Amino acid sequence: MKFITATEAAALLRDGDTLLIGGSGGGHAVPEALLAAVGARFRTSGAPRGLTAVHPVGLGDGKTRGAGHLAQEGLLKRAVSGTFVNSPGIARLALDEKIEAYTLPQGAMSQLMREMAAGRAGLLTKIGLHTFVDPRLGGGRQSRCATEDLVELQSFRGEDYLFYRPFAVDVAFLRGSAADENGNISMEHEAVTLEMLSMAQAARRAGGIVVVQVKRIVPAGSLHPKMVKIPGILVDAVVVAPEQWQTFETENSPAYSGHSRVALEDIPRLPPGPRRIVARRGAMELFEGAICNLGSGISTGIANVAAEEAILRRICLTNEQGNIGGAPASGNEAGAALSPDAQVDQPYQFDFYDGGGLDLAFLSFAEFDAEGNVNVSRFGGRIVGPGGFINISQGAGSVVFGGSLSANGAPKAVAKVEQVTFSGSYARERHQRVLYVTERAVFRLGAEGPELIEIAPGADLEADVIAAMGFRPRVSPALRRMDGRLFVDGPMGLAETLAPRPPRSALARFAEAAE
Incomplete structure (x- = not known):
C-alpha cells in the first residue's frame, strides 16, 4: 500500500x-x-x-x-x-x-x-x-x-x-x-x-x-x-485530502455521522403551499410503527409534517443509502439522515426493500398516465434516471406518489408517460396499493388506471381537476372532499388519530402459536 x-x-x-x-x-x-x-x-x-x-x-x-x-x-x-x-x-x-x-x-x-x-x-x-x-x-x-x-x-x-x-x-x-x-x-x-x-x-x-x-x-x-x-x-x-468535507454543503455534522443527536422536533415546518398540502395528505397514510422510505423531491416533506405532528418517533423513516430511523435529509444533502438509529451498508438496505420490508413508500412523480404508469427518469428534455425509485416502488407494500397536478400550466397527468419508471399494470398484477396525491385531487390505482377518489374543498371537478389533466380519469362513485385540515394552518392532530399498526403475517403466526 x-x-x-x-x-x-x-x-x-x-x-x-x-x-x-x-x-x-x-x-x-x-x-x-x-x-x-x-x-x-x-x-x-x-x-x-x-x-x-x-x-x-x-x-x-x-x-x-x-x-x-x-x-x-x-x-x-x-x-x-x-x-x-x-x-x-x-x-x-x-x-x-x-x-x-x-x-x-x-x-x-x-x-x-x-x-x-x-x-x-x-x-x-x-x-x-x-x-x-x-x-x-x-x-x-x-x-x-x-x-x-x-x-x-x-x-x-x-x-x-x-x-x-x-x-x-x-x-x-x-x-x-x-x-x-x-x-x-x-x-x-x-x-x-x-x-x-x-x-x-x-x-x-x-x-x-x-x-x-x-x-x-x-x-x-x-x-x-x-x-x-x-x-x-x-x-x-x-x-x-485534509480539506475533505462531509458533504458538498456541510463540513461536518455529528448528527449525520451518528456522533450526536438532535431534537427531531426541531425540523422546520413546511411553509404554506402545494408541497405542504401534498406532504400532509401523504402523512395521513401513516400508522403506528410504519416503516417507510421517503423519496427525493416533494415527498421529503413527510418528515417535516411528521415532526410538526409529533409522530416522527412513532414511525420509522429510512432512505436507500442505508439510514434507518431519524429524519432523512432533503435537498442537496438527500441520502443523509439526522440522528438515525442505525446505518447499514446500502446493498443490505436494498435487500430489505426488495424483500418487502417497507410498509409505505412516499415517492415523487414527474408525470403519471392513464395506465397508472409513473415517470421520474426522463422528461421535459431532461435525463434524470431512476435512482432507488424502481427498487423502492416495486418492493413496498403501499406506494404514495406525490406531486402537483400541473407545472407551469402543463399537465403532469398525461395520456402516456415519456418513460416508464413504474408500471401500473405490473403493480395491479402484484396487488399493490397505489395512490397519486396532488394538491387538489387524490387518485388510486384501479383496474383501469388512476381513479379519482378525493377532490379539494371548493375545487370544481371539471374546471380545476379534469381540465388540468391530459386524460379523463374514472371518477369514483364515492368521490369525497379532501380533509379540510390539509388546507389550514397549525397541526392536524395526527398524534391523536394515528392508526394502529395492521398485524404482520409473521406476528399473526406468533399470536396463533401463543393461543
Whole structure:
C-alpha cells in the first residue's frame, strides 16, 4: 500500500479503463479530490480518453463537482449510474449523443457490486421488470449510441427475471474518513457507508487498482477493527485530502455521522403551499410503527409534517443509502439522515426493500398516465434516471406518489408517460396499493388506471381537476372532499388519530402459536 497524491492517482487511469466510483449524491463519501484530479489531467493533457464511469448513485452538486469533473467530451465513452440528476454535465453529453449513457436501478447496481466481488455471473432479480430498464422497453439506455445490452431478460423456473451483467473494473476510487498506516479504512465521520467494501472487493477480484481518499492518517493499530469498512489488504493506495468535507454543503455534522443527536422536533415546518398540502395528505397514510422510505423531491416533506405532528418517533423513516430511523435529509444533502438509529451498508438496505420490508413508500412523480404508469427518469428534455425509485416502488407494500397536478400550466397527468419508471399494470398484477396525491385531487390505482377518489374543498371537478389533466380519469362513485385540515394552518392532530399498526403475517403466526 502506498500514500500518493490525487494527481498521481489520476495518472493511474489509462485510455479505455473502467472506473468504479463510490459515494452518493451531494458529496456523501464522494472522492471529490480524485475526480477533480482526473478532470484537471484531461484538461491539460487530453488523457485519459474513452473511460467507462460506473457509480450506483448519482454524484455531484448539481453543477460541476462529483461526476461533473468527468463531463468533458472525449474523457468518457460511457456512463452507467442510478441517476445523472447530480451531474447535469453528464446528462448533457448523453442528450447530445456524445457518450453511451445508461441509468439503472440504484439498488440493482449496489447489489451487483457484491456479485462482482464474489466473481458470480451477475445479478438476477425481478427489479426493473416492465420499466424502461427492461430490455423490451429500452434496457436502461439514455442515448441512442448506447447499443450494448447491459441488462438481459431471462426466464428462470417459468418466471421472468432481469439479469444485470457485471463490469470488469480497472480502477476504483473510494472514500473513507481515516486510514491507518497499513491502509485500513474507517468511515466514522461519513453520513453513509454504501457499498465501499463490495467495490473494493470487486476491483481486487478483477485485478484492478483500489485508491481510497481519506481526510487523515492515524497510527497502525489505532482503528477499532469494527470501525474498519475497507481492510488494508484490499487497498493499493491512499490519498490524503485534509480539506475533505462531509458533504458538498456541510463540513461536518455529528448528527449525520451518528456522533450526536438532535431534537427531531426541531425540523422546520413546511411553509404554506402545494408541497405542504401534498406532504400532509401523504402523512395521513401513516400508522403506528410504519416503516417507510421517503423519496427525493416533494415527498421529503413527510418528515417535516411528521415532526410538526409529533409522530416522527412513532414511525420509522429510512432512505436507500442505508439510514434507518431519524429524519432523512432533503435537498442537496438527500441520502443523509439526522440522528438515525442505525446505518447499514446500502446493498443490505436494498435487500430489505426488495424483500418487502417497507410498509409505505412516499415517492415523487414527474408525470403519471392513464395506465397508472409513473415517470421520474426522463422528461421535459431532461435525463434524470431512476435512482432507488424502481427498487423502492416495486418492493413496498403501499406506494404514495406525490406531486402537483400541473407545472407551469402543463399537465403532469398525461395520456402516456415519456418513460416508464413504474408500471401500473405490473403493480395491479402484484396487488399493490397505489395512490397519486396532488394538491387538489387524490387518485388510486384501479383496474383501469388512476381513479379519482378525493377532490379539494371548493375545487370544481371539471374546471380545476379534469381540465388540468391530459386524460379523463374514472371518477369514483364515492368521490369525497379532501380533509379540510390539509388546507389550514397549525397541526392536524395526527398524534391523536394515528392508526394502529395492521398485524404482520409473521406476528399473526406468533399470536396463533401463543393461543
